[in-house]
Amino acid sequence: MIHPLTTQLAELFRKRVRRGGTRSGTVCVVTPDLGGKNLWSDRPLILWQDGEVARVQVRSIDSKTLVWDQPLSSSQTSTIYNGAPLQPGQTYEVVLLDDKGKSIVRDTAMLPQFVLLDRAKRTDISQKLKEIENQITAKQGTVEDVVAAKAQYLLDQENLVSDAFQMVYTAQPTSPELKQMTQQITAIACGSDESSATNGKANPGISALRASLSQTVQYVAPRP
Incomplete structure (x- = not known):
């Protein structure tokens, strides 16, 4: 079963990842x-x-x-x-x-x-991320809960896709589902097939996640 975080972050990333890298x-x-x-x-x-x-x-x-x-x-x-x-x-x-x-x-x-980003904007974002972490930690949330909330903020409020991905990619401790999710986002961003991100072994849950992402991810035109 896919951890709810995986599905949530897939939904967050799907409209913002630039297909093709x-x-x-x-x-x-x-x-x-x-x-x-x-x-x-x-x-x-x-x-x-x-x-x-x-x-x-x-x-x-x-x-x-x-x-x-x-x-x-x-x-x-x-x-x-x-x-x-x-x-x-x-x-x-x-x-x-x-x-x-x-x-x-x-x-x-x-x-x-x-x-x-400019210093003032980066400071504002850092303060907001710290507030998010403190709020979730006070409720005894997990590391994955914190990562999900921070990534959601970076995507929804700031549209900082690479920062959100880095937040997930470098999360410690991580989980197999979280790791495979970042592998799938990487594969989809680069137009690779599923086997390249899972060492040739298909995972039904991750297959469903990939299908959800691949159906809705939007292309962002390269820089002029």
Whole structure:
């Protein structure tokens, strides 16, 4: 049986996930551009599917400078930015490189971009998320209850799709249902089939979730 959280978050994400991710060539970048460029987190999750990625870079488009360069292990498909403080209002792009130092996303127009919200807005959101956590903890809610409520706020009130996904993806402790839900959202965002997200083993409950998502997820046009 699917945990109610899984169904709830599927409903929240279904209208906001950008089908196709930032796909170019062999790689699909899922976040930080899952459904819009604006971000609350100054330590964004960078998640991709497929492609042999040797390192990831974050570059400032405004100042035309390299702000982060991170080597990766051969098995990595995600990392969290931990470079110099990001500047609110500036536009950044994520570049995935192969072992020869060449960008895997060949079309520069397809490089995923993000913009950190201004300080006041980020502070307001942080305070609201803390209030949500305190309210649910006072009622002896579970970690999953807290995650669900925070993700709902980020999606419904702020339309911060990548932040909401990161909230779910990095939740600790997690559950098998929660983990498979993020795998399914990733697969759907990148146009993959179910077996790629479940190691070839179909799960009836997750199949139903995927069907619900795939029937209603809306496409958001790429940046002009």
